[in-house]
Amino acid sequence: MRYHLPLTHPLLQTVDISVSFGGLQILDEVSIGIPEGSVTGLIGPNGAGKTTVFNVMTGFVKPDSGKVKYEGNRLRHVKTHHLTKMGISRTLQGVGLFPSLTARENVMLGASGHVRSGIVADALAMPWTDAEQRHIRDKAEAAMAELGVLSEADRLPGEMPYPVQKRVALARALVSDPKVLLLDEPAGGIGAADMRELGRLIRSWVPERTVLLVEHHMELVMEVCDLIWVLDAGKVIAAGSPEEVRNDPAVLAAYLGEDDHEDDHEDDHETVH
């Protein structure tokens, strides 16, 4: 599907978001929109501000100015469990699984919306009744089956190869049956075959779900995205279809001189900044 800019009625959008950390401008009036039912890409060199955009959208980082809108309404004071209720789910750059919990337990936490608090005790103290617990367990197992990791349900993350951990993390994002999925480098550290399968999986979610994909692997981005936004040094420098973006001189210039960092920072970002 082709989307024409500016977009009318994006499902999720940032409007003139600016963020600075310690006096450094990280995002400079970033406005991006995600059309409902699309796979939208957010790309840019290392440190461009992609993860920070996710953190603003999900309420982890409060912008200095600008707003986030979802279904036309401004989002304010968002808490992670609100996000789950609103149908928004994200994966963390890296993996971000709790190391002391089994794969099944990690995925079950995705249903609670408390995953991102980072405090296992909080998450496990969710006041689930036995019936709720069974229901969530069934949903977790269905999500793990969809990702082909049901056989890993009783293993700890540390006992699984990295690509399997990534699938478990994706299952955790899916278990709440989200309307919107924000994926932060889902292909980081996985091989070509897994990447092709990931591409097919992402396409299978639309148009029922809407996906925002941050990814360094250009072949995956170009293959699965309907629309791509390009960030460089905290500013949007280009947007359009994969062909438009691929041939945009500003994009080519931004990537010139970028080392191939694709797989050397997978374990750097286990937590949200």
Ligand SMILES: Nc1ncnc2c1ncn2[C@@H]1O[C@H](COP(=O)(O)OP(=O)(O)OP(=O)(O)O)[C@@H](O)[C@H]1O
């Ligand atoms: N909490 C923070 N405090 C200070 N600086 C930060 C913080 N979080 C991010 N930054 C800086 O903001 C800039 C953008 O970071 P961000 O993680 O959003 O980039 P990115 O595009 O996701 O990069 P990558 O491709 O490496 O994941 C970087 O220079 C980073 O060092």
Ligand SMILES: [Mg+2]
């Ligand atoms: Mg990042």
